[in-house]
Amino acid sequence: MENRPEETLDPDDWSLVRDVAHEIVDDAVRHVSGVRDRRVWQEMPEAVRGSFRAPLPVEPTSLGDVYREFRETVLRYPMGNIHPRFWGWYMGAGNFTGALGDFLAAIDGSNLGGGNTAAAEIDRQVVAWLKAMTEFPDSASGTLTSGGSMANMVGLTVARNAMAGIDVRQEGVTSLTQPLRFYTSDQVHSCHQKALETLGLGSRALRLVPSDKDFRMDLSALKSAIEQDGAEGWKPACVIATAGTTNTGSIDDMQAIGDLCRREGLWFHVDGCIGALIKIAPENRHLVDGIETADSLALDPHKWLHAPFEAGCALVRDAKRHFKTFTLHGDYLEEKPRGVASGEYLFDYGFELSRGFKALKIWLSLKEQGVAKFGRLIDQNIAQGAYLTRLIEAEPGLELMAPTAINIVCFRYRGDMTDETGLRALNTEIMLRLQEAGTAVATDTVVRGRHCLRAAINNHRTRREDLELLVGETLRLGRELEGTFPM
Numbered sequence: 062m063e064n065r066p067e068e069t070l071d072p073d074d075w076s077l078v079r080d081v082a083h084e085i086v087d088d089a090v091r092h093v094s095g096v097r098d099r100r101v102w103q104e105m106p107e108a109v110r111g112s113f114r115a116p117l118p119v120e121p122t123s124l125g126d127v128y129r130e131f132r133e134t135v136l137r138y139p140m141g142n143i144h145p146r147f148w149g150w151y152m153g154a155g156n157f158t159g160a161l162g163d164f165l166a167a168i169d170g171s172n173l174g175g176g177n178t179a180a181a182e183i184d185r186q187v188v189a190w191l192k193a194m195t196e197f198p199d200s201a202s203g204t205l206t207s208g209g210s211m212a213n214m215v216g217l218t219v220a221r222n223a224m225a226g227i228d229v230r231q232e233g234v235t236s237l238t239q240p241l242r243f244y245t246s247d248q249v250h251s252c253h254q255k256a257l258e259t260l261g262l263g264s265r266a267l268r269l270v271p272s273d274k275d276f277r278m279d280l281s282a283l284k285s286a287i288e289q290d291g292a293e294g295w296k297p298a299c300v301i302a303t304a305g306t307t308n309t310g311s312i313d314d315m316q317a318i319g320d321l322c323r324r325e326g327l328w329f330h331v332d333g334c335i336g337a338l339i340k341i342a343p344e345n346r347h348l349v350d351g352i353e354t355a356d357s358l359a360l361d362p363h364k365w366l367h368a369p370f371e372a373g374c375a376l377v378r379d380a381k382r383h384f385k386t387f388t389l390h391g392d393y394l395e396e397k398p399r400g401v402a403s404g405e406y407l408f409d410y411g412f413e414l415s416r417g418f419k420a421l422k423i424w425l426s427l428k429e430q431g432v433a434k435f436g437r438l439i440d441q442n443i444a445q446g447a448y449l450t451r452l453i454e455a456e457p458g459l460e461l462m463a464p465t466a467i468n469i470v471c472f473r474y475r476g477d478m479t480d481e482t483g484l485r486a487l488n489t490e491i492m493l494r495l496q497e498a499g500t501a502v503a504t505d506t507v508v509r510g511r512h513c514l515r516a517a518i519n520n521h522r523t524r525r526e527d528l529e530l531l532v533g534e535t536l537r538l539g540r541e542l543e544g545t546f547p548m
Contacts, residue, residue, distance in 0.1 A: 100499020162422030305336025
């Protein structure tokens with residue numbers, strides 16, 4: 062051991078690394094610039110899938126060979142969400158500058174748990190910019206997260222501790238004198254139930270309030286639920302409003318819900334992972350009026366800011382309460398008056414001590430493009446949602462399944478069919494054939510008990526001609542397949 066030469070992960074010849082890096086950048090530019098000319102998605106051949114079952118590598122392989130294996134087995138078979146005709150679930154489309162940001166963040170190598178570093182300053186600046194975009198006060202606090210689920214988890218943790226009536230961190234949830242109740246619409250994202258289960262409150266702590274014909278939380282039903290729970294021994298604690306539901310994009314009346322929360326002394330949380338950033342869209346910003354009054358807000362820069370995955374953010378109006386919810390320092394994490402440890406610890410506002418430099422990709426993209434352009438792109442997607450809706454309504458063979466609130470369009474091929482089981486099977490087959498042909502990726506959902514296709518147009522590369530193609534191919538496949546399913 063004593064005579065063994067010391068090793069490093071750095072290469073012996075940096076010029077070879079530079080050559081491969083140049084090859085990677087050239088391929089990356091081709092991959093993104095030529096995305097429209099490729100299939101949206103394609104199935105992996107079994108030989109490619111089998112390559113991922115290779116055993117653990119023990120001996121080295123040249124970087125060039127490793128990269129070329131990646132290019133052939135990974136880059137050819139992506140999810141496809143950067144493609145202009147990817148409208149599945151609810152994704153951002155990324156952007157090249159943001160991808161460079163991820164590379165540069167890795168080169169910088171900083172751990173954003175805290176510290177007196179330029180990276181930490183950029184993290185704080187990006188949070189400040191997100192506060193400005195959503196009109197949160199400068200005095201509010203915030204933290205970048207992996208995505209919306211964790212951002213909501215942060216906000217709901219602060220809400221639980223604020224409304225518990227005891228020191229939850231010291232005593233635990235078993236010491237609650239009354240069970241807490243959180244209210245949200247029946248259109249809520251599943252992450253909220255997961256959060257309350259993880260927080261020890263259980264799924265029964267989440268009361269689902271019926272939504273109205275436009276899939277917005279019914280305010281009279283909310284008031285009745287709060288009154289009923291109070292009379293039955295629950296402690297009403299928090300209302301979770303949704304700015305852009307996952308199924309239909311509906312936006313709850315946040316002004317009215319905020320007013321109710323203030324009258325009743327409840328915490329007002331907004332899940333704005335889909336729609337919070339409509340605040341920067343000049344034509345549609347009024348749709349999210351009231352979001353700035355929330356006690357806590359979750360949003361996702363990897364959606365309408367198109368930051369490469371992953372990037373979420375939680376904002377909390379009461380910075381001191383936010384800090385008290387998470388701060389904890391061991392002897393090994395003392396702040397110092399000078400040196401590397403003299404900066405504020407960013408982990409005092411969330412769960413993670415080790416934190417990547419995800420702020421950089423947001424910072425670079427906002428600096429390069431300016432926030433006004435991102436606002437116009439949001440308006441563009443909402444206008445495209447309205448355009449697709451008009452195309453569907455103009456076709457007797459198609460059926461719109463829910464009002465289009467923003468950029469999520471729920472529809473199905475109907476033809477001459479009336480059988481719901483047959484319609485579900487037919488539309489599922491249409492969806493799968495569109496995906497397998499590489500034409501477009503829409504996904505599906507159930508709205509008011511009826512199955513339908515769902516296109517979430519959250520893509521800065523989408524053009525109206527892409528939506529026309531979706532309608533045309535849906536009709537073609539529907540007519541071709543209609544006779545093979547129960548009528």
